Amino acid sequence: MGYAERPVRRKAADLPELDRFRFDEMVNGDRKVWGLPAIAQVLGCGVDKARRLANDPSTGAPISKKGGQYFALRNRLLAWLVEGDQ
Incomplete structure (x- = not known):
C-alpha cells in the first residue's frame, strides 16, 4: 500500500x-x-x-414554487431559521 492509498485518519x-x-x-x-x-x-x-414567507421575496425564505406546488429543502429551511436568530 503506497502513501496515496492510505486512508486519512482524523482526530x-x-x-x-x-x-x-x-x-x-x-x-x-x-x-x-x-x-x-x-x-x-x-x-x-x-x-x-x-405562504406569506414564500410569496414575499424580501424574507429570503428558501421556498419556491415548482409546477404549481410549493417546494423547499429541509436543511435549507433549518439553516434559514438559524441565520435569522443571529
Whole structure:
C-alpha cells in the first residue's frame, strides 16, 4: 500500500462540533419538502405564515414554487431559521 492509498485518519479535535443542526443535516440531508403544510411543519408555523414567507421575496425564505406546488429543502429551511436568530 503506497502513501496515496492510505486512508486519512482524523482526530476528534479536527472534526467540527456535532450539534443538532449538523446531525439533522447528516441524517436527513437534502430531504425534499413538498406543499405548504409540510413546509409549515418544518418551520414551526401555520400554513398562512408559510405562504406569506414564500410569496414575499424580501424574507429570503428558501421556498419556491415548482409546477404549481410549493417546494423547499429541509436543511435549507433549518439553516434559514438559524441565520435569522443571529
